[in-house]
Amino acid sequence: MFFSGVSKLNLPSERFTVIYRVLGNEKEAYEKAKDICLEQTVEFPEELVPSGVIADHIVGRIESFASWDDHSFHVAVSYHVDCAAKELTQLLNVVFGNISIKPGIKVMSLELPDSILCNFKGPRFGTAGLRKLLGVEQRPLLFTALKPMGLTNEELAELAYKFALGGIDIIKDDHGLSNQSFSPFEGRVKLCAAAVDRANKETGYRSIYMPNITAPHHEVLDRARLAKKLGAGGLLIAPGLTGLDAMREVAENDDIGLPIMSHPAFQGSYVLGDSGLSHQVLFGQIPRLAGADGTIYPNFGGRFSFSKEECQAIATASLIPMGHLKSIFPCPAGGMSLQSIPESLKVYGNDVIFLVGGGLFRQGPDIIENSRYFKKLVEEISNNK
Template sequence: MTQGTTRSDSRTEATYLIETPQPVERVAEMIADEQSSGTFVDVPSETDALREHHAARIEATTELETVPEPSLPGSKPATDANTNDVSYTRAEVALSFPLENTGTSLPNLMTTVAGNLYELQPLSGIRLVDLDLPDEFAAENPGPQFGIEGTRELVDVHDRPIIGTIVKPNVGLSPADTAEVLEPVVDAGVDFVKDDELIASPPYSPVKERVEAVMDVVNRHEDETGDRVMYACNITGTVDEMLERHDAVKDAGGNCVMVSLQSVGLAAVQALREEADLPIHGHRNGWGALSRCPQLGFSYVAYQQFWRLAGVDHLHVSGLRNKFTESDESVIQSAKAVQRPIAFPDDVAMPVFSSGQWAAQAPDTYDALGNCDLMYLAGGGILGHPDGPAAGVAHLKQGWEAAMEGIPLEEYATDHDALSTALDYYEQ
C-alpha cells in the first residue's frame, strides 16, 4: 500500500500515564510541543498557520494521585518550585496528533507517539497506555494476511483453541534432532509447533535444513491421518535473510514463519509481509524491557496495534498464572486487544497464550476471554505429562472441552484419564 498524500483532518490520539514534579498542564504542553511543531523556545518559522495544521493538541488531562518519590531518576521540578517540598503527580494525559505529520507510516507514527518524550526532564514517568488511530492507518497498511480465520483454515481447527507446543531444548538440536523431538508430539495430535525464539538459522541448524526435516514429519503425519500441523519456523534475521528463509520454508511445504518482532523492527516486518505467502507468527521476546516498570514504556493495548497493522497474524500475550511477572488481568486485556478490530473486522490477530500453561488455566482463560479464538501453547504441559506427549496433548484438549461445556475439570476428569493424571501430577 502507498501512504496517503492528501491533506486530512484525521488525528491520532495517544493516551499516556505520566508522573511529574511539575504542573500537569504545563508538562502536557511540553510533550505536545516536543512531539509536533514546537521546541523549548519560540522560533519564527512556527507560524499560526503551521500550528493549525501540525501542532499536537491536548485533549484531556486527569490528575490521579501524588507520590513523595519519583519512579524514575533524572526528572527536575520547575525552576520556580520550592525544591524543599517536591512531590510527584501522576495523571492521565490524552494528546492528539495530525495525521499529516506522519502519513500512514508506522515507523514515523511510533516516533511521534513514543519517541523523545520518554527523555523529557519534567517527567519522572511516562507510559503509552492507549492508541486511537484513524481508519487511514488500517486502510493504507496491509494488516494480518491470515489472522484468526485464515489460521484456522490452514490447520482445519474451528471449534476450539489451536493447541501447540515449543521445540525444546531451546537451542543445540540439529535439524534431524529437531525432527526426532517433534515426531511424537506431531503424532500425538498437536495442531501447532514452533521453534523457540533463541534459534533462528545457526550454523548447526540452518532454516532450510531444519524446515525440510520437520516437514518430512508433518507431511508423513498428514498422509497417515489427514490432519495438518502448522510449524512456525523461526526466520528472524536481516530483511534479505528473512525473505530468503521465508521462501525456503514455503518451498519445503511449510505453512508458517516466526519472527522476533522487537529484534527486527517494524520496517522489517512490513517488508516481510509485503512478500510473504505464509502466516507471520509474532514473538514479543524483549517485551518486558518495554513494559515491566508500571510508570514507563508501553501497555500492550497500544503496542500490539503497530504489529497488527504491519501484518502479523499471531501475537503472544503470555498466559494466566504464567511464569513471568505479568498479571492475569493484563494478559486478558492484551488478548482482547489483539482480537479487537482497529478499523475493519478482518484486521484482528490470533492471541497466543503460553508460559506455564496446562489444562488448569483453560476454564479461567475461556471465562475471562469469552471465546476460544486463540493458540494455547504448552511446553512442559505437553512434554512433561507423566504418560507422555500423547496424553499431554489429550489432557489439554480435554481441559478445553470441559471449559467450553462449563463442566468443572475434576468432574470431567472422572472419565478422561489424561486429564485426571494431569490434575494429580501438575497440582502437586
C-alpha cells in the same frame, strides 16, 4: 523571518489520538503533556514555532487532561495524520519517539482513524483465516514449541512429528533457534516441515510448522521465502529484534502469504514500570498494524509478571474492531501448564491460542499422549463452558 511562506501549506484537518499516562502532580504532568506535543512533532522551542499551519496543525494538541490516580494523569494528545507519513515507522515515531527517553510517560492506547489504518494491510489471515487454514471452527487452538536449544535437526523433527500426531495445531521453533551450527536453518525447516506433513497424512489433521525467521535484516525475507519453499505452514518473528516494519514487510508480501506469529523477545522493558507502552498497545494494537496473525505474550500465573488484567487487555485489543484490520489471536505463553488451562479459558474464551511448551514435557514421557491429552482437555472444557 526564517520561515516565510509556511502558512501557505494546505492540510486536511484529520487527526489521530494517543492516550498517555503521565506521572507527576497536576502542574508537572501538564508541563510534560505540553512537552509531548512539541517533542513528538516539531522538536522546537515553543516560543519559536512559526504561527499558522505549523502551530495550529502540526504541533501536537492536548485534547483532554484529567486525573488518572493519585500520582498520574490521563492525557489525550492528537496529531495531524500527515505527521505519520503513511509509514509504520513514522507513526510509531510520532506516538513514542523522543519521549520514550523521558521518564514517567506511558502510551496507554491508540485511537487511529481509517485515514491512518488504510495505509496498512494488517493481518493476512487473522482469527477467521487461521481457523479455516487449520480446520478448527470453535475451540481454542493448540500451540507448542520445539525445544530445548541444542537438539539436532533430526531430534527436533522427531519432536515435531510426535506433536503433530498428537493433534497440536501449530508447532513452532523455539525463539532461540536460529541458524546455529547444531541446528542449521535450512536443514531444520526441511526436516520439520516434512515431519509435520507426514503426520498430517497419517492423522488427517492440518497441523502446521512455523520456523523462526528472526535474523539479520537482510536475511529475513530470504528465510521467509526459503521456509515457504520447504513446506513451512507459517512463520515466527520477534519484531523486537528484527524491527516491527520488517514483520510488516513479510506479512504484506504476496509471494510469501503465510500466517505470522509475533514473539515478544526483547520487548519486555517497554511494558514494565511507569514508562513505555501499555500491554494492550505493544502486544495487541501494534502487532495488528504490523501484520501478525497471532501475538505471543506471557500469561498470568506463569514464570513472568503479567497480571490477569494486563493479559485481558491484550486479548481485548487483539480482538476488538480496528477499522479494516482483522482480529488476531492472543497467544498466552511463558510457563503455561496444562493445569492452568481451565482458569485461562474462563478469562479468554475460545478465541485464543494456548502455547504450552515445557508444560507438555512435564505431563509425562510420552509426547504423543501428552499432546492428545492437551487437545482432549481443551475440547472438553471449551465445549462445556
